[in-house]
Amino acid sequence: MSRRRPVQRAGRVMAAGAIGLLAAGCLPAGATAEGRDIGTLYLGVNIVAAAVGVFVAVLITFSVLRFRRRADGDALPAQTRGNLGLEIVWTVIPTVIVAGLFVATVAVLTRVDSTEATPGAELDVTAFRWGWTFEYPGEDVAVSGIGVPGPVVVVPVDEPVRMTLRSSDVIHSLMIPQFLFKRDVNPGHVNVIQFTVEEPGDYGGQCAEFCGIYHSQMPFTLRAVERAEYDAWLAEEREAVAVEPASERP
Amino acid sequence: MSRLLRAVWSGHPQETRFFLIIAAWAGALGLIYWVGTAEAAGTLLLAGLALASGAMTAWLVAGRPRRRPPSPAEVASTSQPEKDERRPGAPDTSGGGTAGVDRPFLDEEGRIPDATLAPFAVGLGFALMALGPVFGLAPVTLGVVALAWGAASWFGAAREELEALDGTDAPTPSRVERDADR
């Protein structure tokens, strides 16, 4: 009849929650070189975060269960006010951990943001309410689409692809979940991104910055193909009219 | 040098120190931010915070009245009771105050104002006036009326209280009477 029951229930709930937490938050495997980098960093950071989280959660659970008031009533426990040594330990160790996180972060960030390598394809991307235009300035080709399912933009696999991002109205954001990547598409501040897709295939893209009514209705598809197929596709597009007919919103 | 700094520091009330610390912190941050990122908006925000706080500090220092005996509020807020209590024979000035229940709060210079509709009226007035940019002049005129009434009532009451308090730092008899009633 004691307070033991609810507290043990609490312990089990907490343990279940902790396990659930560990299982949550799995990123897709990045399909670009940069995405793989990000995925590796994510795994490493999560391991550290999970270790810290489990450690603290166990501390909380242990202390909550171990130091329950027993039947012996009112005696006060030792009125410890603090411990300088502990304060130092739990300041220094987290500082070291976040310093390590920072070093790893900067390394990955530098590689992800780099636009040094010569690109195999260059695109000018324009986002608008509510669709995308992808132009290949050197090639006289452009694809464009409004709403769902949106345009299909073709790029070569295994070569750096550079995109210059501009918006013609409000802030949008170009997001490709399988690349573990997004970058805002601004009307003022122009962004340039570069990535190398490692696996041929179709990758879904979407807008990731709230841009009005149909923000959730402006997807696109990025199709990565072998260089030969890419060149053939460009040739086809050049023969057809420059802009693809807009696809209808359902 | 450190004696000079200490003299400068201790000569000022807590408000001045508060704003000085903020100004120094924001100024240092702004500098580090500019050097680290060369980004204009953030630098301006931090520098602006430093300037505003610094201006407040300067205004407080410049406008400081010449040396006068500290008010009970300043004594209470800058005293170091831990040191005082450790001195042998020191009176127990904590809690009940030196005059016990009759003067429970050494630092009470004012009094609790009466209930008044003035804040409600002033708030309503500002709210109606704020609707002006959205709806035009109609709510502004209503707001001005409410604001005027509220402000007049507020300032009137405040002036009365100030006159009643002039020349004394004792709590008004009204509050002591009220306490004795309970």
Add this chain to the structure above:
Amino acid sequence: MAVVTHAAPAPAERPTILTWLSTTDHKRIGLLYLTASFLFFLFGGLLALVIRSELAVPGLQLVDEEGYNQLFTMHGTIMMLLFATPAAAGLANYLIPLQVGAADMVFPRLNALSFWLFLFGGLIVLSGYLTASGPADVGWTGYAPNSRLPYSTTIGTDLWIVGLALTGVASILGAINFVSTIYTRRAPGMSMLRLPVFAWTILVMSALILFSFPALTGALVMLLLDRRFGAAFFDPSQGGSEILWQHLFWFFGHPEVYIVALPFFGVISEIIPVFSRKPIFGYRFLVLATILIGAYSFTVWAHHMFTTGAVSGPFFSIATFIIAVPTGIKFFNWIGTIWGGRLSFDVPMLWAIGFLYLFLTGGLTGVILGSPPLDFALHDTYYVVAHFHGVLVGGSVFALFGALYFWFPKMTGRRLSERLGKMHFWSWLAGFSLTFFVQYQLGASGMARRYADYPADAGWTGMNLLSTAGSYLLGLGTIPFLVAVVLALRRPADQPADPWEANSLEWATSSPPPHHNFTSIPPIRSERPVFDARMAARAGPEVTPS
């Protein structure tokens, strides 16, 4: 010198509407704040239930896209600015004069004005619902240029701007009162390092309000000028900057999240020692950590802007990592308080323990988001939604409920039902976990936020259903609390001055306190004057407190 006398209020008088409209008593104003903010909370919660109901399965069943955008805009605005911030102000209003041993705030009428400005501002924000085109729909963050003309044209957004400007001024005026009262109205013997930790958190919160809210107010005025008076602050085609809005908003916005976190950290620091029967562990380090969190909160703002490409990733990343350290210090000190204690699991303590678990996960995922490459994957997805609900609901709201159960006896003289409180707590713990932990996975797998709908073949339906079920549990779990409040208020006021055997000065006066708060104050020799007095009384009259 004229002697001004005032009639004492008759003790048995029941307050009328006029009493409430004309009060300058910080306790009444605190109750007004708490009641109003809680009513806003209930409405914001209903909006959340509609959002979750819409997202339960793919397809638009309940609202269209425009309606959905209004839903999440108003939900966010109400919860952040009309609930969490004023609830903290309400607690502070009620407790600060009591905790420092004062009879009222330094500026009681200004205090009342703060409340009325908040209330009218909040009502103006909500008045968008009364317009033909509906309330604001620009997101609680109101990013420009989307929030400018010609993209956002409805009057609801103008009302949102005006209402929030008013509530911002209310917060600033309240902060002035808190800082002044804490600095100048402390009872003799209460040095700054004997303030309750809650008072310290309010002091730092107030400093944050003073220095961050003007950025919001300025941004709102600029946006209104852009929308209705032909200005171009945020229009790059006319020489303005769309990034500028984000800088201004987040320079306010990040301190804002600490404004709604720190007071609730302070609440935890008050509750845990009482129910562990020990002093707070590492008082000075908690104070230092509070100050550091406040100071550093001005260095991290653009971690909300990593994907803009316009800010320094390394600067804001290291700043975000740094601020995790003092937060961790607080955590370990709370555990240190529990360690070696004699815990009792009254309802306030249950909320505090729940807070510890939930804020832990929310806080850790915040550190993860502080790494720009990871943020490139996770920004604007449900991962962020899960993170901030972890710290704001699992953190601040859990602590707020703990505070309400803890201080309800002091405020009303009645205790809330323990049984109903436990029902409330356990359903919220389960409901919160079910609603938000799956959202980490939803976000990691690519589900974007602020989306009215999602594809049926994305594999997200199951998780969304679970999340919605959890939200219904949260909604239902609030009912025991409301019932408990109603039932308690019907009972006669029977609580003593110190029903919990607590520590700080508010427990040295009756429940509820008299109009002028104290008739006498115990000696103040530590941050636990009531505890010290209780120990001295038990030791016997001949023993003087040491």
